[in-house]
Amino acid sequence: MGRRPRRALPFPDDTMAITRDPPPPGSAPELLYLLHGDPSDLAEALAGMRAVDIAEALTELPPSSAAKVMAALPFDLAVQVFDEPELDRYRYEIIKQMDEAAVGPLIEAMSADQQADLFRELPDADRARLLRRLDPPTQDALRLLLRYPPDTAGGIMTTELVSMPTTWTVEHALRYIGEVGRAKETVYAIYVLEPKDNRLVHVVSLRELMSADRHLHVGEVGDRRPPVTVEPLTDREEVARLISKYNLLAVPVVDEGGHVLGIVTVDDVIDAIVREQTEDVQKLGGMEALDAPYTEIGFWAMIRKRAGWLTALFLGEMLTAAAMGHFEGEIQRAVVLALFVPLIISSGGNSGSQATSLIIRAMALRELALGDWWRVALRELPSGLTLGAVLGVVGVTRILLWQTLGWYDYGHHVVLIAITVGLALIGVVTFGTLAGSMLPFILRRLGFDPASASAPFVATLVDVTGLVIYFSVALLILRGTLL
Amino acid sequence: MGRRPRRALPFPDDTMAITRDPPPPGSAPELLYLLHGDPSDLAEALAGMRAVDIAEALTELPPSSAAKVMAALPFDLAVQVFDEPELDRYRYEIIKQMDEAAVGPLIEAMSADQQADLFRELPDADRARLLRRLDPPTQDALRLLLRYPPDTAGGIMTTELVSMPTTWTVEHALRYIGEVGRAKETVYAIYVLEPKDNRLVHVVSLRELMSADRHLHVGEVGDRRPPVTVEPLTDREEVARLISKYNLLAVPVVDEGGHVLGIVTVDDVIDAIVREQTEDVQKLGGMEALDAPYTEIGFWAMIRKRAGWLTALFLGEMLTAAAMGHFEGEIQRAVVLALFVPLIISSGGNSGSQATSLIIRAMALRELALGDWWRVALRELPSGLTLGAVLGVVGVTRILLWQTLGWYDYGHHVVLIAITVGLALIGVVTFGTLAGSMLPFILRRLGFDPASASAPFVATLVDVTGLVIYFSVALLILRGTLL
Numbered sequence: 001m002g003r004r005p006r007r008a009l010p011f012p013d014d015t016m017a018i019t020r021d022p023p024p025p026g027s028a029p030e031l032l033y034l035l036h037g038d039p040s041d042l043a044e045a046l047a048g049m050r051a052v053d054i055a056e057a058l059t060e061l062p063p064s065s066a067a068k069v070m071a072a073l074p075f076d077l078a079v080q081v082f083d084e085p086e087l088d089r090y091r092y093e094i095i096k097q098m099d100e101a102a103v104g105p106l107i108e109a110m111s112a113d114q115q116a117d118l119f120r121e122l123p124d125a126d127r128a129r130l131l132r133r134l135d136p137p138t139q140d141a142l143r144l145l146l147r148y149p150p151d152t153a154g155g156i157m158t159t160e161l162v163s164m165p166t167t168w169t170v171e172h173a174l175r176y177i178g179e180v181g182r183a184k185e186t187v188y189a190i191y192v193l194e195p196k197d198n199r200l201v202h203v204v205s206l207r208e209l210m211s212a213d214r215h216l217h218v219g220e221v222g223d224r225r226p227p228v229t230v231e232p233l234t235d236r237e238e239v240a241r242l243i244s245k246y247n248l249l250a251v252p253v254v255d256e257g258g259h260v261l262g263i264v265t266v267d268d269v270i271d272a273i274v275r276e277q278t279e280d281v282q283k284l285g286g287m288e289a290l291d292a293p294y295t296e297i298g299f300w301a302m303i304r305k306r307a308g309w310l311t312a313l314f315l316g317e318m319l320t321a322a323a324m325g326h327f328e329g330e331i332q333r334a335v336v337l338a339l340f341v342p343l344i345i346s347s348g349g350n351s352g353s354q355a356t357s358l359i360i361r362a363m364a365l366r367e368l369a370l371g372d373w374w375r376v377a378l379r380e381l382p383s384g385l386t387l388g389a390v391l392g393v394v395g396v397t398r399i400l401l402w403q404t405l406g407w408y409d410y411g412h413h414v415v416l417i418a419i420t421v422g423l424a425l426i427g428v429v430t431f432g433t434l435a436g437s438m439l440p441f442i443l444r445r446l447g448f449d450p451a452s453a454s455a456p457f458v459a460t461l462v463d464v465t466g467l468v469i470y471f472s473v474a475l476l477i478l479r480g481t482l483l
Numbered sequence: 484m485g486r487r488p489r490r491a492l493p494f495p496d497d498t499m500a501i502t503r504d505p506p507p508p509g510s511a512p513e514l515l516y517l518l519h520g521d522p523s524d525l526a527e528a529l530a531g532m533r534a535v536d537i538a539e540a541l542t543e544l545p546p547s548s549a550a551k552v553m554a555a556l557p558f559d560l561a562v563q564v565f566d567e568p569e570l571d572r573y574r575y576e577i578i579k580q581m582d583e584a585a586v587g588p589l590i591e592a593m594s595a596d597q598q599a600d601l602f603r604e605l606p607d608a609d610r611a612r613l614l615r616r617l618d619p620p621t622q623d624a625l626r627l628l629l630r631y632p633p634d635t636a637g638g639i640m641t642t643e644l645v646s647m648p649t650t651w652t653v654e655h656a657l658r659y660i661g662e663v664g665r666a667k668e669t670v671y672a673i674y675v676l677e678p679k680d681n682r683l684v685h686v687v688s689l690r691e692l693m694s695a696d697r698h699l700h701v702g703e704v705g706d707r708r709p710p711v712t713v714e715p716l717t718d719r720e721e722v723a724r725l726i727s728k729y730n731l732l733a734v735p736v737v738d739e740g741g742h743v744l745g746i747v748t749v750d751d752v753i754d755a756i757v758r759e760q761t762e763d764v765q766k767l768g769g770m771e772a773l774d775a776p777y778t779e780i781g782f783w784a785m786i787r788k789r790a791g792w793l794t795a796l797f798l799g800e801m802l803t804a805a806a807m808g809h810f811e812g813e814i815q816r817a818v819v820l821a822l823f824v825p826l827i828i829s830s831g832g833n834s835g836s837q838a839t840s841l842i843i844r845a846m847a848l849r850e851l852a853l854g855d856w857w858r859v860a861l862r863e864l865p866s867g868l869t870l871g872a873v874l875g876v877v878g879v880t881r882i883l884l885w886q887t888l889g890w891y892d893y894g895h896h897v898v899l900i901a902i903t904v905g906l907a908l909i910g911v912v913t914f915g916t917l918a919g920s921m922l923p924f925i926l927r928r929l930g931f932d933p934a935s936a937s938a939p940f941v942a943t944l945v946d947v948t949g950l951v952i953y954f955s956v957a958l959l960i961l962r963g964t965l966l
Contacts, residue, residue, distance in 0.1 A: 178694050270753065281844045286938070295851065303869050317829050320825035328819075339804050340804055341807070345825055354939075358765065361777075362778065387786065455769070467825065
């Protein structure tokens, strides 16, 4: 989830005041101050903090100071801190400032998925050098994880899981878990393997083991149905959906032969859900997803992410100038038509934006699949007509009211103008609703993320067509009178 | 998360094909067919299904058929099915069709948080009658849960947790967990209480217990820092944030005296996160959040949710007609000005929509607090100017290019027109960016959800001002020539 710097401060804002348990003291400024004082004061302050809070404070310190804080931590806590996903892109900067002899054991003790995250960040030269400092089995595990893209199950899985053959007794299993448990990512799901070929046949929960007869074999405990599994290249969103649907604490990642490669745990999945959501909201707002928090990303990096889409939309929107130019003669003859241009095209854009966000979300939740496009179209067509009629009535009322009250003089043909605006609204809103609801399907069909169908994208699409609809209706209704 | 009907079908679309483990057979149509056949076939089909998949199939059946399926399930599986949050708003309909004598034990055996969800749905008369069918302790627990709004920690917590006094030994604790574990929501976090006043002093994980010396007291095992807790009225989003930040499997909900009222588990929190995200995306699209999936909500219910905001935005957008009317004389004299109206106001809307979605998301992630508004303003001002300048250059180039290539004739004053459009773009984009980034702060300050600052809302705000900026620039540059 990246860095959330405000959280390291106690009660940074009103929203924090509702938690009973304030984040313990130990903000970045305090740590910086303690670094220059008595080392025992620093050690004491750190001992009172949670790993994630230390990690967050470190992200706010200069790397050299962060390295000094790391050196002051007891090894176990240092490992926990380095294991926090919030430290993310800062690890490499901190490592560069640390004594290289201390770095090896620290990385060795990290969890496999965080090791992989770290190595993904490293420049090639450092990667090779640091990799050689690790145990051969750790090296192998890391090479496996680094093979998978970071947005797949393989990319977010960890290899530290508890597995055992079906033939072990519950008694034996529980003793084993007590011995190795500390080093594993989760001990609450136990992966039970076929003794002869190590295929995964069964997942048993620690809860089930604890309530089971101690003399049973682990293969006989718990649910007998085949376990829910994913493949290494399964999308992380899909992993999140399965974990959430089946209320799992972890899901095993298996190869074609049914061997467990690793597990994805529920906390990794929450991070993945939140990240995906941030990307979706930013795309929906009409920009490339930022790869860092707003408070952290550099000015020019952000401008690049925003200017690209904004310029693309601007180029698309230029077609409106062409469309307006095409109807310049009509505008010249009836300037009153120009007055309603912003009102009409924005109504199309707004209705399109509603429809798009509805469909994008329903797709993300798998309520809608690609093949449902026609069912959606059949529903959005009457929706668009109804919504257009509502706005049309409001629009006609507005024009006639202003004329009656004498607030504006639309001339002799006020009724015809009102009818033009009303019909154009129905047409534009219907088109906007249909275009907005179909765009995510089209993008998905073409292999793009449906969430790229941002509100501004839809608005731009609808603006040009909206102008053509409006002026065509005007030509139809007003020919021989105003036009 | 409501109903996701497509999931009950095996491989319903391309996105499912990547999971190794298909949802087991047993779609709603198949169940409906089996209901009319041999009861043993039905029982066999159901035995092969997971509780959540049965629950999803039930949501697609008529309530009377769903009640028959429920009756065909073994009691334990029936309880699990009824405990699935996906059954949600269907439970009451199904219960009405069931034998009332069978309903009592079923509800009694459900988890407390799902009981509360069910009772929230019931009409008052049924609520009182069904409540009386439950054990007095269950009644008390339910009355407690029903006191809290459903979007708070108290509203999503469950009361089935494992707690014990500090004085128990690890040995005793593990034996106890094995005995009572099955009836508890989670056994992986154990809540350790002060023996004299039952205050929560410590949370120990089952993993820590299992690796600990069997003769230690549970009060001596694990992390000695005060546990992370929430209050019953803590917002569910805040609960989600804490669970995610501290990688918890559950967070205890405590009263002012420090007594544990219940716990919120990580799977409830995932549901809460997904629900909040759906609301945010729908609001961002410029509509009221739907309270049911798109595929399920009635036509008129959806129209109401969409028409409200659409009409409000339309009324706001009517100010553009007034603004255009104000400049009617200028348009009459220089129709060429009207050609660029859609281009210029949409650029303001797009840049505003980008800024708004960025800030809303940063606020949701707590990267930004209310007090940061001036820091954001100081950053968005130069961002807006830069983005405006980029679009301005593109706009000026477009006009001069079209003129040079002879694709359009803007007349003698083409350079002045280009300058007008360029400067107007800088002004409008800067205003749009600033307005879009400040709106979420203003809404939050006024006590509204910042996510209500939808792209269409911002666009409407910016359109009117954009017109004024554009025509003011035109008056400044073109007075004495075109105007």
